Amino acid sequence: MNSVHANAMVMNFGKKVVLAMMVVVTLVSCGKEGQQAGQGEAQALPVTVVELQPATVPISAEAVAQTEGAREVEIRPRVGGILLKRLYEEGAPVKEGQVLFQIDPEPYQIALEQAKAQLAQAQAKVAQTKREAERLKGLLESNSISHREYDNAVSDDDVAKASLLQAQATVREAELNLSYTKVTAPVSGISGRFQFSEGALVSANESLLTTVVQLSPIWVRFSLSDNDIQQLGGPVTEKTVKKITLKLPDGSEYNEAGKLNFAASQIDPALGTQQLRATFANADKKLLPGQFVRAKVVVGEREGVFLVPQSAVMNSQQGRFVYVVDENNHAVVRPVVTGDWIGRDWVILNGLNAGEKVVVDNLIKIRPGAPLQPHPPAEEAALPQGGQQKSAANISRTLA
Incomplete structure (x- = not known):
């Protein structure tokens, strides 16, 4: 919406609001002629006002x-077995690497010992085939054996070395599986509920033990x-x-x-x-x-806008408006274009000018053109602009 169009809408809206309110005032006055007889000119109504100053607000x-x-990590065991212990408190903070569960390690300890025994056999075999190959090499140099016999000895040594590598890998795998019997937290966070009771049989990579967030x-x-x-x-x-x-x-x-x-x-x-x-x-x-x-x-x-307490902004069928005090201390209806809320303030994008005084209380008693007695917020109750105490806040007036 450009400024020219917005101003035109505001002016047109203002005329409608003033006309509508004058009709309401006329009807009310007619209904109370008997009561008003003999009374003098209406006295000025005391009202609290805030003086507007341009503000800069965030575009948000x-x-x-x-x-x-x-x-959000699901904790599942990497090896299967009997769940012996839960080593954490449900809902408590846990640290990365902290042991949460203990799975029965005995089968994996036995597997590790077997793997180490196979490794020892492979190491002995390599030592034997190496000695045999070196012995036959000397005999070959003296032409005491054929090349074929020596080649077979070298091949046996190579096979033994390959078996040694396999045995070493088996030991590392067994050590890894044994370490997996201690289920640890992969990240620091808050632990979840315990899904399996102690003594339950859990499956590798399947059973959901808990979560860590x-x-x-x-x-x-x-x-x-x-x-x-x-x-x-x-x-x-x-x-x-x-x-x-x-x-x-x-x-x-x-x-x-x-x-x-x-x-x-x-x-x-x-x-x-x-x-x-x-x-x-x-x-x-x-x-x-x-x-x-x-x-x-x-x-x-966004620069050059005004912050007006929500209590000062009222609604009609034509839109939102506020009361301002003119140079003669009379109430003037001023249509406004609002933006967002900031705290307890409306951001006013259009319709007001710097230095104008906006009425923030006694709104239900005011009519257009009524004499007012404006005063700033009391020092003991004064808050930052937009932080005024509740008065006639949230008043919503529907005009004909």
Whole structure:
């Protein structure tokens, strides 16, 4: 919407609102003629006002989001056997490499000893064939044996060496299988429920023992609608996003900003949204997987706007409006174009000017042109602009 068009809409809307409110006031006055007889001019109504100053606000969009572990690992045994012990507390933090389960090691210890015995045999065989080949080599040089006999001795030595390599590999495999009887956490995180009782038979690579979810960092998944994307100036990318903040379920702001680490390259045709994902360090482990939060994407700043308390903005059939105080201390209806909320403030994009005074309380008692007695917020109750105490907040007036 360009500024000329927006201003035209605001002016047209203003005329309609004033006319409608004058009709309402006239009807009310007619109904109360008897009560008003003999009374003098209406006294000025005391009202609290805030003086507008231009502000710079972030260009942003919010969406419902859900947290998930950056790594969610299923813990399965790499060897089968009887599950002897569980060595962790369910739901407790675990560290990478920490032993979680102990599988009966005895069968694998026996297999290792057998492999070592085969290795010793292979080593002895290699020593024997080496000596035999060296002995026959001397006889060959004195022409006491044929080349064939010597070649057979060399081949026997090569076969023995190959058997030795195989025996060494068997020992390493047996050692590895024995080490696998201690099931460890592949990542640091929060442990899950115990799925098998002690004494149960578990299968290699199949039985799900538990899960470990990495909390630091943690990911946050969310999506922005096509309208949100247009308000931000186009599709969201890692280059366009300045920062991402979170609002927790209790309404508080999370104390660290995140970074976008995934942005879909197209709009989902079924949902009309762009899928996004951000990463947060979550060093304090305050965020847990599965939480619903609100993600705020900031892509830049908008200058020259005004922040007005939500309590000061009212609704009519023609749109939103506020009351401002003119130079004669009379109430004037001012249609406004609103943007997003920031805290307890509306961002006003059009309809107001710097230095104007906006009424923030006693709104239900005001009519267009009514005399007012404006005063700033009381010092003891004054809050930053947009943080005024509740007065006639959330008043919604429907005009004919």
